[in-house]
Amino acid sequence: MAPMSLKATHPPDTPLYPIREVSRLTGVNSVTLRAWERRYGLIRPQRTPKGHRLYAQDDITRIERILQWLNRGVPVSQVADLLDQPETIETPTPDAGDWASQRLQLQAIIEALDLAKLEAFYHQSLALYPLSVAINELWQPVILTLEAKWAVQADQLVRRTLEAFLRSQVGIRLHYANQATRGPLILLNAMPDDPGPLWVLMSALMASEQGYRVQMLDHSLPLEDLPQAVARLHSSMVLLSSGQRESDSYINQALPKAAEALNVPIGVCGEVARLRENDLRDGPVHMLGDDLPQAIARLRPLLRESGVL
Structure with a gap:
């Protein structure tokens, strides 16, 4: 398939930015930017003949709007329907169902000691969302729920297994960071x-x-x-x-x-x-x-x- 022409979407003199620079400007890591593109079609960067992504200012503005919706509690699966609405649109009441179901799913995976699914969920959550959103909407609420449950009826096996999993994953991340x-x-x-x-x-x-x-x-x-x-x-x-x-x-x-x-x-x-x-x-x-x-x-x-x- 022939590479997409840069002129097809943006004028020839439009500044274009590589993904690393866009990540620096927006605070969204490149893994997440690629996931938004591939999984939800939220952004559509241009490509060089060698396949490298290039983003225009319009793309950066769109990324900033995605972040605004996510920070208002809208799940990424619902953002696409809101992006093309006028900026003056009243903030909809976030459909908590998606977040609630994801929290229930994460809690069930942890309590089932399904480490393969836990690893997949962990990496998916960090790929689809900025870390602040993933922590606020998923990991912190689930840990709070589990700790409240453990205060009534301790489950050392589940607690220690979750701790060991996160210690390993976070430790790897810290080492390289x-x-x-x-x-x-x-x-x-x-x-x-x-x-x-x-x-x-x-x-x-x-x-x-x-x-x-x-x-x-x-x-x-x-x-x-x-x-x-x-x-x-x-x-x-x-x-x-x-x-x-x-x-x-x-x-x-x-x-x-x-x-x-x-x-x-x-x-x-x-x-x-x-x-x-x-x-x-x-x-x-x-x-x-x-x-x-x-x-x-x-x-x-x-x-x-x-x-x-």
């Missing part, structure tokens, strides 16, 4: 009452996506060891995460004391940030919230204030 970036190093640690590293793993995934190098410790390091850890690992920040409330003495005394002893910022994210928001609001510990994409987005101004960036 850490080699590819020179961003600040975040020391990411679990809090002592968290029964496992699920929140740390999700936080690590999000931080890595935002260009940080991540040193992940999925077992709680004693607070008194943090200054040595920061010095020896050359960390720019400590980020603590937990799905639990944590003890009063830890939150009200030990954690603020540890923050005062550090020469880098210390932040808290995950469910603990929601549960303990009032306790730590005015102290030296930075409360980043339970919305993990937003929490990681708050790191940049924090690091800028501390002189790291």
